[in-house]
Amino acid sequence: MEKIIELKDIVFNYGNLRAIDHINLEIHKGIYGLLGPNGAGKTTLMKIILGFLTPASGNGKVLEHDIRDAHIEVRKKIGYLPETDCLIPGMDGVTLAAYLGELSGMPKQEAIKRAHEVLYYVGLEESRYRKVETYSAGMKQRMKLAAALVHDPELLFLDEPTSGMDPQARKEMLELINDIASKGTMNIIISSHILADVENTCNHVLIMNKGKIISHQEMSSALNQETLNIIELKLRGNIAGFKEKLSAFRIEQDDKGIYRVHLPMDFPSQSLFKTAYETHVQIRHFRKSKVTLEDAFVTAIGESNAH
Amino acid sequence: MPIREKGYYHWEGELKTSYVKWLPIFLTGIKGVYKKRFSKLVCSFFLSYSSIFLFLVFLSSHPAGSFLKKAIAAIQTDKMLFYYYYTYESFLLFFMVIMSIFAGAELISGDLKFKSFTLYLSRPLGRFDYVKGKFSIVLFYLLSLTLGPAIVLIVFKMIFTGSFPVSVRVFLGVIIFPILISLFLASLSIMLSSLSANARLVKVIIFIFYVMSNVIARMFYDIFKSRSFLYISISENAKRFGEFVFGTRSGGFYTEGLISGSILLGLTLIFFAILAIRIKRVEV
Numbered sequence: 086m087e088k089i090i091e092l093k094d095i096v097f098n099y100g101n102l103r104a105i106d107h108i109n110l111e112i113h114k115g116i117y118g119l120l121g122p123n124g125a126g127k128t129t130l131m132k133i134i135l136g137f138l139t140p141a142s143g144n145g146k147v148l149e150h151d152i153r154d155a156h157i158e159v160r161k162k163i164g165y166l167p168e169t170d171c172l173i174p175g176m177d178g179v180t181l182a183a184y185l186g187e188l189s190g191m192p193k194q195e196a197i198k199r200a201h202e203v204l205y206y207v208g209l210e211e212s213r214y215r216k217v218e219t220y221s222a223g224m225k226q227r228m229k230l231a232a233a234l235v236h237d238p239e240l241l242f243l244d245e246p247t248s249g250m251d252p253q254a255r256k257e258m259l260e261l262i263n264d265i266a267s268k269g270t271m272n273i274i275i276s277s278h279i280l281a282d283v284e285n286t287c288n289h290v291l292i293m294n295k296g297k298i299i300s301h302q303e304m305s306s307a308l309n310q311e312t313l314n315i316i317e318l319k320l321r322g323n324i325a326g327f328k329e330k331l332s333a334f335r336i337e338q339d340d341k342g343i344y345r346v347h348l349p350m351d352f353p354s355q356s357l358f359k360t361a362y363e364t365h366v367q368i369r370h371f372r373k374s375k376v377t378l379e380d381a382f383v384t385a386i387g388e389s390n391a392h
Numbered sequence: 393m394p395i396r397e398k399g400y401y402h403w404e405g406e407l408k409t410s411y412v413k414w415l416p417i418f419l420t421g422i423k424g425v426y427k428k429r430f431s432k433l434v435c436s437f438f439l440s441y442s443s444i445f446l447f448l449v450f451l452s453s454h455p456a457g458s459f460l461k462k463a464i465a466a467i468q469t470d471k472m473l474f475y476y477y478y479t480y481e482s483f484l485l486f487f488m489v490i491m492s493i494f495a496g497a498e499l500i501s502g503d504l505k506f507k508s509f510t511l512y513l514s515r516p517l518g519r520f521d522y523v524k525g526k527f528s529i530v531l532f533y534l535l536s537l538t539l540g541p542a543i544v545l546i547v548f549k550m551i552f553t554g555s556f557p558v559s560v561r562v563f564l565g566v567i568i569f570p571i572l573i574s575l576f577l578a579s580l581s582i583m584l585s586s587l588s589a590n591a592r593l594v595k596v597i598i599f600i601f602y603v604m605s606n607v608i609a610r611m612f613y614d615i616f617k618s619r620s621f622l623y624i625s626i627s628e629n630a631k632r633f634g635e636f637v638f639g640t641r642s643g644g645f646y647t648e649g650l651i652s653g654s655i656l657l658g659l660t661l662i663f664f665a666i667l668a669i670r671i672k673r674v675e676v
Binding site: 132135137156157158160161163164165167169170171172173174175180184185187188189190191192195199206218232233234236237261264265267268270271 | 399400401402403405407408409410413416417420424502503506507508509510511512513514515516517518676
């Protein structure tokens with residue numbers, strides 16, 4: 086299978102702080118979700134791949150170009166949607182998209198035509214002649230997506246693509262990403278704190294913590310983990326006492342009042358009934374829960390921190 | 393069928409690899425400056441000033457209309473004409489400072505304020521391509537409004553006299569003088585623009601830098617009566633450099649002109665060095 090990104094033993098430091106710690110990574114065609122807590126090194130890793138930062142040691146290739154000395158070639162083939170609000174004031178949507186297309190090497194007329202097309206595509210057709218500084222947060226995200234797509238890159242980096250968007254706009258943004266991905270010719274890496282977005286969009290997941298990749302697997306494997314034993318419970322009675330008895334385990338409650346108890350694999354789930362009996366609690370619903378990406382994420386981070 | 397209904401589709405063209413990667417920044421920047429409020433007013437300063445010289449050149453070739461005898465006499469020689477054109481009461485230099493503030497102050501500070509640097513650098517563009525693009529915008533305006541009219545003056549003089557009207561030295565002076573001054577002012581404004589995201593502050597600092605250099609130089613000169621203190625003044629350095637390139641004064645003044653030119657060049661290089669360090673350190 087064709088490698089899109091190959092990193093070998095990459096190290097990057099911010100002064101004395103090690104931001105990227107001997108990362109080895111191979112990314113093939115597909116849509117990857119990059120997850121990690123704040124300060125895990127996601128953005129630093131993206132910046133190294135984009136050539137904004139030069140690693141202290143290690144080497145790697147992006148789309149067959151060396152990350153150390155072929156930044157320009159790499160950036161021709163990459164589209165980047167940054168997390169920060171970064172637009173060029175004084176320009177309207179079409180002018181900005183066309184300008185960035187030209188900077189990528191598109192002929193002027195082609196860039197203008199393509200700018201109109203991508204703005205239609207992201208749903209900014211009505212606002213394309215408005216100055217970008219007057220756009221709402223959601224429109225700015227769409228504008229940034231249009232700018233990232235204008236030169237038709239081979240690899241698309243989306244850093245928090247749904248940040249600042251209302252639920253409807255977020256849904257539309259994810260639909261666009263899914264549509265781009267469905268064509269199968271563009272590879273996408275999404276860094277997001279919204280795990281549901283990654284779960285619904287990506288077919289691979291990378292989890293980072295403390296500058297390391299701690300998990301790299303297909304989404305289907307991440308969601309079918311046999312190492313996770315999560316039980317859904319609906320309780321009645323002295324719930325505080327029940328929770329106290331199980332305080333060694335992670336217990337969370339959803340908005341429907343259902344408790345999810347994360348148990349170790351060797352812990353017999355039937356013993357929950359014994360605990361319930363001892364704490365005068367009725368169990369009115371008992372079911373092995375479906376594993377979510379959040380479960381996989383929390384488990385991976387927990388294990389990583391424990392080591 | 394619109395792309396939205398059709399879904400995402402690819403662009404069939406091919407990306408060019410240009411040696412002048414910063415050309416779109418330059419072209420877009422020129423349009424951007426021209427579209428600004430008051431751009432025509434600022435340009436009109438230069439054009440009015442040049443028109444006066446053009447008028448004097450016209451009068452000098454028509455003795456019947458020589459009612460401005462003193463002015464015409466002053467510009468009778470070509471070297472004096474262009475020396476005065478570039479340095480007379482530092483008018484042109486002042487207009488150039490205004491233009492460098494107008495065109496250059498916001499160029500990088502605006503990008504810092506709106507974090508646009510990431511947008512540029514996520515394209516196949518190096519940090520110095522970005523700087524070249526921005527720098528060339530200011531340089532274009534400064535040169536086209538100083539060197540441009542000077543060339544027009546030569547052409548008109550040629551039309552009025554019927555022969556190539558200037559010596560090689562004067563011709564070189566006509567080109568070299570605005571190039572050095574424009575490089576100096578463009579590097580100053582772009583360097584200061586890269587140091588702050590507050591464009592207003594940058595504008596004020598450029599203006600204060602210019603005014604204070606003249607005030608301080610004049611103050612020290614008046615106290616100590618030493619011409620060396622005039623090296624502090626931007627306009628005095630420009631004037632002395634003008635004397636040097638056009639050969640309007642000789643002897644000790646020749647050395648002064650050379651030193652002034654070197655000071656302006658040295659400062660330009662220092663501004664470039666600061667700019668380079670700053671741009672290298674901008675986080676994306």
